[in-house]
Amino acid sequence: MLQDIKILMKSLSDIDVRIMLCKSAFEWELLAKKYNALRDEIEAFCTSGLPEDVETALEKTRAYLVEKKGELPPLDLSDFFK
Amino acid sequence: MGLIKNIKDAVKKEVKDYIFQMVEVEKENEKKPEQPSTESVQKNIEVKAEQPVPKAEEKPVVKEEKVQPGKVEEVEKVVEKPRKKEIYPISNDLEFVRVSYKKNQDVVTIPKELSELIKMLPLEEYACFVKLYCFALEQRKNYGYWGGTLKRRIGLDNLTTAEFEELGNNLAAYGLLLLEQLTENQKTFVLYVPFDEDTMVKLSTAKKPEKEPGKPAAKKAEKPAPKAAKTKPEPKEEPETQRAEDIPGKMVEGMENDEMYKSYKTFVSLEIDKAKMRVGRANFDKIYMEAVKYIDKKYGFKVLSDSDKFKEYLTNYYISAFDIPTFENWKKSKG
16 A cells, blocks of 8 residues: 555656646646546545645645646637637 | 330331231232132133033923924824724624625615614724625625725725725624635625515625634734645535626626627627736736636636636636626626
C-alpha cells in the first residue's frame, strides 16, 4: 500500500511540474482532467479517508491549477455567444 | 604758653582733618558697595528687560506647540472612541432570504415590522439601509455585489470606500445585512427584507455567519479570504436551480431558442468587449483571475475544469462585474 500511494504521489508531483510549464488553456484542461482523475484514484485507494499529507498535497496542486488558470490569457468567449 | 597753645590748635586741626577724612573715607566705602549693586541691579533690570521678555514669549509658544498636538490627539481619541463601541444586533432571529420581486413596484413601502427595526439605527446606517432597500426594489432583488458600483448606484458617491465598508459592516453588525466575503476583493450582500409571498419569490436562504454577540463587525471584514489551498476539496453540490439563482445577473434559462435571447447574447458579447477596452488589458486579466478564483471557490474545481460550464459561469461573472443588464432588464429596456 505504501508503495502504491508513493506512485500516486509521484504522479501528483509530475502534474505540479507540468503546471509550471503550462502555457495554454488546452494544456491546462488536460492537466485539470489528469488531476481530477488522479484525485478520484487516490480517494478510491484511501477508502478509510485521505491521510493529512496526501490531502495537503492534493489541495496544493489544486491551488496551483487555479492560480495558473487565472494567469493564462482570459478565455475567449466568442464561441459561447454564437 | 603761646607756643603750646599754637601746638594744641595745630593738633586739634590735624585731628579734625583726620576725622573728616576718615568720615569721608567711611562714607565713600559705604557708597562704593552701594553703587556697584545699583549698577548691577540696573544691568540686571536691563538684561531682564531684554531677555526675560522673549523668554516669557517663547515659553508659551513652546508650550502651545507641545500641548496643541496632544490636545488634538486627545480630541481625535475622543472622536474615535464612539466608533470603536461595540454594536449589538437589533434582532438575532431574522431570516436572510434571497428574494426576487415578482413585478416592479410603483410605490416604495416599508413594512411596519421593518420600520420598527430600522428606526433604532443611527442616522447614517438608517440612510444606507433605506437606500439599499429602494435599490433592492428597483433592481427587483435584495442581493448583489457589495462594492464601488453599488456605492455609486445607491447615491453614496461622496463616501470613501472605507466609510462605505464601515457602513456595511455596521449594518451587518446590527443584523440587517449579510455580507459574504467571496474572494479577497469581492463581497456580496443580502439585505434583510421581510418575506412577502404576494410580491416576492424566495430564491434561497442565506446562512448567517455565526458570530459572537457584540463583536465589532469591522474586525471580521479585515480578515483575509481563506486561501484556495485551505478550502474544502469540493464544496457540497447544491441543487442546480439554487446555485444558478445564487449568481447575480444569472441569465434566464430555457430561452435558448428565443430570438430575443440570441440578440441578448450578442449584446452581452459586445458589452464584454467594450468593458475589456474600457478597463484595459491588464485590469481585464486581473478581473479574469478573480473570476477564476471566485468560480473555483463558489462552484468547485470540477466546474472550473469543465470548459462549457466555466464559460457560462464566467459570462455571468462578467455580467455582474461590468454591470451589464440582466436578460429581464435588457428585455424591458427594449420594450
